[in-house]
Amino acid sequence: MKNKIISFLLFAISLLLSSCSKQEFDEYYARPDDLEDPIFQVLEARGNFTNLLQVIEKAGYKDILSKAGYWTMFAPNDQAFNNFFQENPEFSSLGDIDSVAASKIVKYALVYNAFRTDHIADFQGPLGWEPDMAYKRRTAYYTGFTREMVNGQEIVTIASNRNNDGNANYYIEGDNNNKYIPYFYEEYMQLNRLSAADYNYFFPNEPYTGFNVIDGTVITEDIIAENGVIDEVSKVSLPLQNIDQYLGGKPEYSLFKSILDNNLVSYVQNDEATQTYKTYTGNSEDVYVKVYDPALGFSPNNENYLKESDNDAQADGFTMFVPQNEALQKFIDEILLKHYSSINALPKYVFEDFVNAHMWKNTVWPSKFASSTNILEEEARFNENTDVVDPQVLSNGLFYGTNIIQKSNIFYSVYTSAYLDPDYTLMTRALNEPDGYKNIISNIGRNYTLFLMSDEVLQDLGYGYNLDRQEWTYTSPVTNTTVAGSIARARILRILYNHIVQTPNGELDDLSGTGIFRSGDNEIPGEYIKYDNNQVYAAGNEALENVVNITGYEDQENGRVYYTDNLLEFSEEPPAQDLKELAIGHDTIVLEDSPFEYFYRYLENTSIYDRGTNAIRGVDLGTKYTFLVPSNDAIRQAVEDGVLPGTETETGMEPNFNPSDIAEKEMVEKFILYHILDTRTIAADGFISGLIGTLLKDDFGEAAYIRVVNEPGSLELVDENNRSAMLIPEYSNNLADRSLIHLIDNYLLYND
Structure with a gap:
């Protein structure tokens, strides 16, 4: 009996302790009284989102938005829906919005992660927040699988979700290619030196307020909910098209689109996408990825921008300028088909270059045309006031429909x-x-x-x-x-x-x-x-x-x-061979009294010259030189002045072209080398002036210099002793291998 009483007491105490423990647990982990309600309940409580709440229910998102999560919702109020019904005949009332349309509206209004206005313009970079660098956010909406007619056959397709780098990395399984929603926040605009004019260029009938979501205005910002942040907006937004989708739906750009479709787009069967499609639909059809050519700057159907970092599409996007059919046809007729019979005969690289001329791998705002360069590194050559007829903000960038083509260097x-x-x-x-x-x-x-x-x-x-x-x-x-x-x-x-x-x-x-x-x-x-x-x-x-x-x-x-009718060919002869022919001629022509003769006669007897190959030591084929050849009279003067070896005769000093004295031989070699400018080809055209090194070098390899005073039609050479010589035009500008051979009226003297 005693044992039963003890057992009963122990059981009672255990129940009491258990009760206390559960109470403490519940109190500790209970939902705080001051915690905001989830997004759905907050919208409900505010009273002016009755249409949106019904759309959320139609989309099947009531449960999701009533639970934990981490969202930013751009929530259109009731007045926004009233305007939406008036402006869109296909949606004249709430009853016209089915579950598919409701899903588009809700998912595109939902941004992954909760952003208050203190971070809405910040870019989530790899190393943390980068202030005021973002103008887009990834939404919950994506297009997914579609059906297209390709070469007369209906197939299931999906967009590439990466830019094609040529290594089959154009589609990554598991990435839904979610669309982005753009907004225009004051701090981003200021940092990027954008103004209301940039916004109103796309939305001329909407006021810029400092916080616009597409063509709507944020009325109330930073409404806090348990599972995110709500920004009340004045417009209902259907998902924006990407560049590929917009281009495909506009017949006025059909000629440009046909260039892409016929030459730069392919549909590639993908096993992973096919399996995903089968899992979701039970359908066993093959799925084809729509792939843009790797030669293009980007893939217009890719929503992910460059994906160099996970969120880089927050901060930038693509831009495409697309000419209307009339302007493009004129360009095709007048430029592309000047030497080709039809557009189908053009090489593929012409289409690649033409399309790339209209592609920018960055966001080109209207005020930044002149400072933004396309894939071919050219600025946007459009007048934003007269040449752009269809400006559009899209999910993956900007689109400008134009009445002219980009006047690209390649084509003009x-x-x-x-x-x-x-x-x-x-x-x-x-x-x-x-x-x-x-x-x-x-x-x-x-x-x-x-x-x-x-x-x-x-x-x-x-x-x-x-x-x-x-x-x-x-x-x-x-x-x-x-x-x-x-x-x-x-x-x-x-x-x-x-x-x-x-x-x-x-x-x-x-x-x-x-x-x-x-x-x-x-x-x-x-x-x-x-x-x-x-x-x-x-x-x-x-x-x-x-x-x-x-x-x-x-x-x-x-x-x-x-x-x-021929080629401008380079010479494969040594320059000294040309000098020799100027001085004494060649096999079929023998020259007499050539003003180049004395210089060559001294050269041919030096150790720096090879008579068999006509090569001068230090003068290499394919290298630039300028030969400054003193005339025969100038050579005679050099002999008279003792600068070159000579022989005394009854009529005066005569050149000794083949001296036996070693010192005199060295004197000749230095004289020759000082009259050859190294690694420069100079004519009397004003291009090259200043101190120019010669082939004459000292024991330390330092060159002796000549000062060149060059003006069109006049070439003066000044040596190290300030003596000058002038080019004699009628005997100069003789061509040789990457060289010119000139005749000058004086000799040049180096400092030994």
Whole structure:
């Protein structure tokens, strides 16, 4: 009996302790009295969201928004819905909003994570908040699977959710490609130097208030709920289309869209997407990812921006300028089809470049046209007041419908003449090599003259391109020896650069006279070319005894293009061989009384010269030099002055071209080397002036210098003793391998 009483007491105490423990537990973990209600209940309590509440229920989101979570909701009030019913005939009343439409409205109003206004404009970067850098947020809405007619067949498609990098990374399973909702918050606008004008450019009939969501106004901000933040807005927003969707729904851009669809879009079957579709629908159809070509700057159907960090679409987006059909057709007829029979005959790279000219991988606000560059690194060449007819804010960026095309360098420069002519594919390929020649001549802000090299001429002279091996080839017409790869590439690029001339003032628009010019530009000077009555020739043409005839021309925005029947070839002879021919002639022509003779006679007997190869020690093929050859009279004066060895005769001192004395031999060698400017090709054109090093070096390898005073038509050389010599024009500007050979009226004296 005693044991039963004890057991009973222990049981009672246990119940009492258990009761106390549960009470304490419930009190500790009970919902705090001062905690706000969930989003649904807060909307209910405020009394002016009756339409939205019913839409939430239709969408099946009442339970979700009545529980824990972490949302920002841009909530349209009842007046917003009344306006919505009046402005949208398909939704004249709440009854017209079915579950599908309700889901769009609710999901697009819901932003992942709760953002009060103190962070609404901040970018969630990899290292934390970046103040006032964001104008979009990811919503709960995404398009998912759709049906499209492709090549006459209906298929199930899904948009790529990454930009195509060419490595099949255009679709990531598990990423729903959620749409973003844009808003315009004062602090973001101020930091980015945007004004109400930027907002009203897209929404001219809506007031900018400092906090607008698309074309609506935030009426009440930061309404706190248990599971997030509510911003009351004045407009009901259906999900914005992305660039791809908007373009596809507008017939006025159908020609631009056809260029994309026919050349730069593919549909790629995807097993993972197919399995997901089957799981959700029970349907076993294949799913195809709509993929944009990797050559394009971005994929217009990608909602995720660059995805270099998880949230980078908060801070930036894409921009596309798209010309209407009439403007694009005019461009096709006048520019693209000048040398092609139809648009279908154009190479794919033309479409890639054309579309990229209209793509910007950043948000181009209306006030920032001039400071934003497209994929081709060109500014937006549109007048925002007259050229843009359809500005749109979309889910993944901005869209500008235009009445003109982007006047891209590629299609309006001297580069265009080769690029858009099937007879010049090899020249175009050479220009497109990564050495930057394309960028040089396609800059319509700088003028050039371009001499065209046709496929026929290049191939006849041994140049070609092996598509299978992706390399240049060259077969010598003389030896029939073939080289490929880097050697052949170096040859074609050197030839090519002879055909590019910077002419800021149209200096070569008339080739009917005679003259000399330098190829290349100021940053990368090339070789010198001569012209005579519409014939042009380089050093190689002189060596080969041929010329290049001008057969026609075409003017572009930044210069003139000449059609030719030959190549401006570089010389493969040593410069001293050209000097020798100027001095004494060659096998078929023997010169007498040449003003170059004495200089060469001294040179040929020195140890720095090889008579067999015509090579001068220190003068390398392919390197720039300028030979300053004193005339015979100047050489005589140098002999008289004891600067060069001579022999005394009855009539005075005569040059001793082959001295036996070692000191005199060294004197001759130094004299020769001091008259050769190292790594510079200089003509009387005003390009190069100042102290220029010669081939004469001291024991420490330091060069002796000559001061060049260069003006168009006049070239003065001043030595280390302030003695000067002038170029004799009628005997100068003789072409050699990357060199010029001039005759001067005095000798130059170095300090020994």
